[in-house]
Amino acid sequence: MDTKKKEVSFSLAILPLAAMMAAMAITIIVFEGSPHVPLIFGTLIAAFIAWRVGYGWKDIEEGLYKGIRLVLPAVLILIVVGMIIGSWIGGGVIASMTYFGLKLLSPAYFLVAITIICSVVSLAIGSSWSTMATIGVAGMGIGMSMGIPAPMIAGAVISGSYFGDKMSPLSDTTVLASGLSGSNLFEHIRHMLYTTIPGLIIALGVYWYLGRQFSSATTGTGEIDSVLKTLQEHFLISPFLLLIPVIVIVLVARKVPALPALILGVILGSLASVFIQGSSVGEAVTALQAGFTLESGNEMVDTLLNRGGIDGMMYTLSLILVAAAFGGVLESVGMLEAIVKQILKLVKSDKGLLSSTVLTAFFSNIASADQYLSIVVPSRMYSKAYQDRNLHPKNLSRALEDGGTITSVFVPWNTCGVFIFGTLGVSAFAYAPYAILNFSVPIISIIFSMIGFSVVKLSDINAKRITNEVEDAV
Structure with missing residues (x-):
């Protein structure tokens, strides 16, 4: 993919997500339909914006395929689960x-x-x-x-x-x-x-x-x-x-x-x-x-x-593929990155950074429709900010899991929400109030970050050592 394209502004980056969420609300609440068409609608909006800022069809298509390739293991597992x-x-x-x-x-x-x-x-x-x-x-x-x-x-x-x-x-x-x-x-x-x-x-x-x-x-x-x-x-x-x-x-x-x-x-x-x-x-x-x-x-x-x-999983499989295509475009053309950068501008303290990481991981579950991206994207965006503030990397890793791994179940079009619907036969909207651990942990994490409990700082020596290790790994 050509990386020399114009950056997508925050106002443009948020449009596909807002359009998708609005279409999702109307389709599900008013028409009692499925999430497939709203996700396709959001993908079209994202593709159009990407084209307007300078991305060609091959770039957009590669983003679609990249998102789908990411969920292929989940697709295979779902077929076998059926x-x-x-x-x-x-x-x-x-x-x-x-x-x-x-x-x-x-x-x-x-x-x-x-x-x-x-x-x-x-x-x-x-x-x-x-x-x-x-x-x-x-x-x-x-x-x-x-x-x-x-x-x-x-x-x-x-x-x-x-x-x-x-x-x-x-x-x-x-x-x-x-x-x-x-x-x-x-x-x-x-x-x-x-x-x-x-x-x-x-x-x-x-x-x-x-x-x-x-x-x-x-x-x-x-x-x-x-x-x-x-x-x-x-x-x-x-x-x-x-x-x-x-x-x-x-x-x-x-x-x-x-x-x-x-x-x-x-x-x-x-x-x-x-x-x-x-x-x-x-x-x-x-x-x-x-x-x-x-x-x-x-x-x-x-x-x-x-x-x-297998037939019983077809609805679930099609939803995963559509959601993955939507998330693939948002991630590959830099829309997710633009949104997270805007959030970082508002962060003024360690407390705000930790809380923002939890919320961004949850947001990534909504936008990218995959729990792995909810860990990958915020970690890439926030890693340097944690280093600059001498915060131990385990603060970041915990925030990623508290906000990303377990909140994926609340998004009906996320791979985890779709898997649960196909396996247990209950929609995310129905089981959400009863998935107690999954919504209590992020709340506890944010509260602890705001009061400074279990937030670990690094010494200057350890900070330098960990920075070098992360740079070597990259």
Whole structure:
């Protein structure tokens, strides 16, 4: 790409985002439509402005492709997740997990329990997506069978999954944030404890409070008994089927890449469908493509289990590609950079710098539609400002994660928001009030930065050493 183009001014850079958000509000609120067309509209506005300031079509096209290339790993994982859901439902894995979950877990403490379980699993494997695609899917079935609203369950699953992802040394976003800022990985993780542990405690407290209304005395055991009976009538329920998700989780924990581990889960689920549940090979293949279908007569069971397959992910996949194209143009022609530069001009203190980093990371999730860019763009923009103020790089890395990694779930067109909708079947607007950890951590981070708590300064010697290390890495 030709870098000798005119810089985009702040007033022009903000136009595509403002136009997209306005179109998004009208489309979703007034017409009850999907986010696809507003994102395309915003992309057209961004492309037109880029052309007017001197970028050619090849430059703009390369920006589109660059954004799409960035999300291709997510696209592949989503396709496999669609197949894994279809195969695990057909193989009786989800039915068995739901059955035993209903037998063992109390409705009153389910939200707390699923948050803790997802936290532990995600901490062990370093992946919120893999946790939600396995434990999260089963948790949705168990919780909804107990009469707990789907948005509440999704919020608890998300809170737990992102706690583990954020705090795990195996997490790609954790490694990325520490690496880009020049902070030691484990120093970065320890520094995040100040904001993330209080966020988890708040989340568990809220889930405990919400769960009280779903005690056995108020939920009604008759409906649960009906679900259990229906599951037994249509599936062979066995604790041995639980080994399939355990195998996948263990493989990921042993640093096997997520894609091969999930593909093995698809194969094992399909084998279970044929050899344990008695489905034909054709039915097992159809579940991978079109999803599982069941007419049990029990509306709740049918709602839980009639899903999955590659076809079920097409809406999600198309939204990711459109959002990635929009973010690619904004990033490649310097519009995001122009907006962040304007923000930097307003920053007059350390407190303002830290708070601005958190907010900019969240803004990048909205504008670029990808959580990785929400870490990359602010780190590139703010790194020198932290050095100039002798702020330890772990302040920057923590702010990037507090504002970027976990807030990505609140943006319906962000890759994370789209993934959750495709996997858990709940929209970002519905689960947002219940993803307690995800919105409490950024608030805690901003409060701590304003009062100066856990803000670490560098000595002159350490500042010079870290600056040299960052320059050498670049």
